[in-house]
Every structure is written in structure tokens, then in C-alpha cells.
Amino acid sequence: DTGVSQDPRHKITKRGQNVTFRCDPISEHNRLYWYRQTLGQGPEFLTYFQNEAQLEKSRLLSDRFSAERPKGSFSTLEIQRTEQGDSAMYLCASSLGLAGGPRDTQYFGPGTRLTVL
Amino acid sequence: DQQVKQNSPSLSVQEGRISILNCDYTNSMFDYFLWYKKYPAEGPTFLISISSIKDKNEDGRFTVFLNKSAKHLSLHIVPSQPGDSAVYFCAASALGTGNQFYFGTGTSLTVIP
Numbered sequence: 001d002t003g004v005s006q007d008p009r010h011k012i013t014k015r016g017q018n019v020t021f022r023c024d025p026i027s028e029h030n031r032l033y034w035y036r037q038t039l040g041q042g043p044e045f046l047t048y049f050q051n052e053a054q055l056e057k058s059r060l061l062s063d064r065f066s067a068e069r070p071k072g073s074f075s076t077l078e079i080q081r082t083e084q085g086d087s088a089m090y091l092c093a094s095s096l097g098l099a100g101g102p103r104d105t106q107y108f109g110p111g112t113r114l115t116v117l
Numbered sequence: 118d119q120q121v122k123q124n125s126p127s128l129s130v131q132e133g134r135i136s137i138l139n140c141d142y143t144n145s146m147f148d149y150f151l152w153y154k155k156y157p158a159e160g161p162t163f164l165i166s167i168s169s170i171k172d173k174n175e176d177g178r179f180t181v182f183l184n185k186s187a188k189h190l191s192l193h194i195v196p197s198q199p200g201d202s203a204v205y206f207c208a209a210s211a212l213g214t215g216n217q218f219y220f221g222t223g224t225s226l227t228v229i230p
Contacts, residue, residue, distance in 0.1 A: 004160070006160075031216060033216065040222060040223075041222055041223075042121070042123075042206050042208070042220030042221050042222050042223055043161065043206070043218075043220045044220070045217045045218060045219070048216050048217070056216070056217060058217075091160055091161070093160075095216070097216070105151065105163050105166060106151075106163070106216075106218065107163060108153070108160030108161045108162070108163075109160050110158070110159050110160045111159075111160050
């Protein structure tokens with residue numbers, strides 16, 4: 001299976017703890033995106049990378065959130081000092097994303113469901 | 118500020134009939150639209166896209182129609198099958214805003230055998 005993978009699939013943590021999620025995109029894809037989805041809502045954009053460069057960040061991405069894509073391959077999303085409001089599904093997507101190219105279809109992973117107690 | 122709206126949270130259709138899912142948007146700068154399907158405990162799966170230079174795009178049983186003047190798009194599924202039962206999201210993006218996609222809140226489709 002060469003689709004987008006995410007790890008872990010589920011994470012339960014206590015308020016105030018730090019959590020880190022990993023996303024492995026489709027191998028030839030240059031762009032990688034992070035979204036958050038809460039119950040009854042569609043995915044909300046958080047940030048995206050073109051190779052290793054983080055090019056855009058949503059205002060939803062508070063200072064407690066940080067994302068990296070160190071070698072332009074996998075990415076991590078870390079949430080520090082988690083709050084109950086951080087409970088959501090965190091989705092990763094990737095796209096072919098030729099530099100300077102047009103927008104293209106994003107392919108999603110299965111998501112990581114975070115529950116903050 | 119919900120720039121993409123799906124006003125019908127749910128839809129039920131008999132197997133074999135047409136399913137029509139609707140989506141409205143407010144940002145006139147949106148020029149690229151996609152539909153995704155989502156099963157429980159899975160990520161959204163891409164279905165079909167349309168650029169604003171077209172008003173229709175067809176892929177098998179799925180057709181997306183775009184009415185730019187009304188800022189409205191719709192997804193037609195013909196014939197509907199029980200396996201189509203899922204939540205459907207429309208998404209839109211605007212040139213010059215990077216690759217940020219704005220998603221609607223989804224419509225849950227149930228196809229009744």
C-alpha cells in the first residue's frame with residue numbers, strides 16, 4: 001500500500017501533556033498538508049509544506065503547535081501542553097506538488113484521533 | 118467564517134436512483150473545486166474535481182456541475198449504490214492562496230437497498 005499513512009491512529013492523553021503525530025506521504029509527493037477535523041465539521045487547514053519548507057500556516061495553528069518535515073519526506077505535528085479543545089481528528093494529506101505548479105489533488109491519510117482528558 | 122457550505126447534513130436515496138449533493142460557496146475567488154468521500158474511521162478519499170474554466174466534469178457514475186454565477190456546485194451520482202453510503206465533502210481553493218483548501222461540513226448520504 002503506497003498511500004498516506006499516519007501514526008498513531010488513536011492517542012489519549014491528559015491535559016498538559018505533549019503529543020507528537022507522524023505522517024508518511026505518498027513517496028513521490030512534494031507537498032504535505034495537515035488538517036484538523038472536529039465532530040460535524042469538515043477538515044480545517046493547519047499548515048502545508050513544499051518539500052521541507054513550511055510555506056503556509058493557519059491562524060488555527062497556535063504557538064503550542066509545531067510541524068516539521070526535516071528531509072522533505074515524513075512530517076511530524078507536535079502539540080505542547082495539550083488542552084481539551086485540542087481533541088479532534090488530525091489528518092495528513094499529500095499531493096504531487098511540482099514547485100511553482102498549480103494546485104493539485106490532495107490524498108488523505110486515515111487520521112490520528114486525539115482525545116485530551 | 119464558513120466559505121464553503123453544505124446545507125443538507127443528510128440525504129437518503131433508493132438504490133438505482135440519482136443522488137444529488139449540493140455545495141455553495143461565498144468566495145468569488147475560488148476557482149478549483151473537489152469532492153471527497155469519507156467512510157467512518159478513514160480519511161477522505163478524492164472523488165472528482167472541477168476547474169472554474171469548466172461547468173461540468175464527468176467520471177463514471179459521478180458528475181460534478183459548477184454554476185459560477187450562482188456560486189454553486191453539485192455532485193450527481195447515477196445510479197446510486199449502497200456502497201456510496203458515506204459522508205461527502207466539497208472543497209474549494211483560490212488561486213494565489215497557496216494550497217489551502219476550504220471544506221464544507223459534509224453531507225451524509227445513505228443509499229437504501
